[in-house]
Amino acid sequence: MAAQISSYLGKKWLDHIFQNATYTPPSGIYVALGTGDGDSFQEMTPSTTPYYRRQWIEFEESFATTEEAAQVNAALEKLNWPIARADWPERSTFALFDAHTGGNLLFWGFGGDVPIEKGETFYINSEATSLKIDYVLTEATDYLLQALFDHTLRGDTFSISNIYVGLLEDVGSRDGSYTEYSKSGYSRQLLNDWKNAADSADSTHPIEIFNNGVVTFGPAGANWTSPTPACLGIFDALSGGHLLYWGNNDISATILSGDALEYPANYIRVRFYHNVH
Numbered sequence: 001m002a003a004q005i006s007s008y009l010g011k012k013w014l015d016h017i018f019q020n021a022t023y024t025p026p027s028g029i030y031v032a033l034g035t036g037d038g039d040s041f042q043e044m045t046p047s048t049t050p051y052y053r054r055q056w057i058e059f060e061e062s063f064a065t066t067e068e069a070a071q072v073n074a075a076l077e078k079l080n081w082p083i084a085r086a087d088w089p090e091r092s093t094f095a096l097f098d099a100h101t102g103g104n105l106l107f108w109g110f111g112g113d114v115p116i117e118k119g120e121t122f123y124i125n126s127e128a129t130s131l132k133i134d135y136v137l138t139e140a141t142d143y144l145l146q147a148l149f150d151h152t153l154r155g156d157t158f159s160i161s162n163i164y165v166g167l168l169e170d171v172g173s174r175d176g177s178y179t180e181y182s183k184s185g186y187s188r189q190l191l192n193d194w195k196n197a198a199d200s201a202d203s204t205h206p207i208e209i210f211n212n213g214v215v216t217f218g219p220a221g222a223n224w225t226s227p228t229p230a231c232l233g234i235f236d237a238l239s240g241g242h243l244l245y246w247g248n249n250d251i252s253a254t255i256l257s258g259d260a261l262e263y264p265a266n267y268i269r270v271r272f273y274h275n276v277h
Helices: 007-018 142-154
Strands: 029-035 055-057 070-073 078-080 093-097 105-110 123-125 130-133 164-168 207-210 215-217 231-235 243-248 261-263 269-272
Touching: 007 105, 007 142, 007 207, 007 269, 055 078, 070 142, 142 243, 243 269
Parallel strands: none
Antiparallel strands: 029 055, 029 093, 070 130, 078 123, 093 105, 164 231, 207 269, 215 261, 231 243
């Protein structure tokens, strides 16, 4: 399924990670049909399409791929809707909701409009009921994306008590590997003060969250010379743990013994792409 994450779910995910604002996974996931995209999605209704209703869907455990950061497949061979009691209207969009009726839009995407006439049955086969996340979080690890997918679509437990910011000598990797700074006086810094996730004016990265608290490394126990930090890394533990996310370090400074390296509020930004396949 070629799909995009909803603004609602993107904000829930970011606040769940960075604000410790618990996102309780849905008790069920349901597939809806209609037209339009995102907030303008217009669902088919029983009044226009007799006997239409959303269909419950179950997902298998997500996994990493070589092409995408994470993928999840539906645990079914075929998803059937009731026999059409009249010709169906246009339905070029599918959507995943967290309730059988009403509820919140989670994902949506365009799936084509196959004509369905009275007496026919509309179905989606298993090959079409996979969702692939392709770097939905900019520079996110497979661990984080798979945990978010499985928490939302399968109800698996996933929570983060504290967020720590660290310095990396090189860019992070999707598989969670990294080379962390190891200079005298360096340690990861606790950062649990984040602004609320919000919509962005950037249509390519429409959902984002910024740090509200200042991050200060040091004071340096010796001169912090070559190599300079290439990236900032976001972790779920003071040491060890999981790398969740990384981003470029654009602050260039000579840190001598006794100096500190400071990152101001609004410097660290984590963004969602609208890019789910």
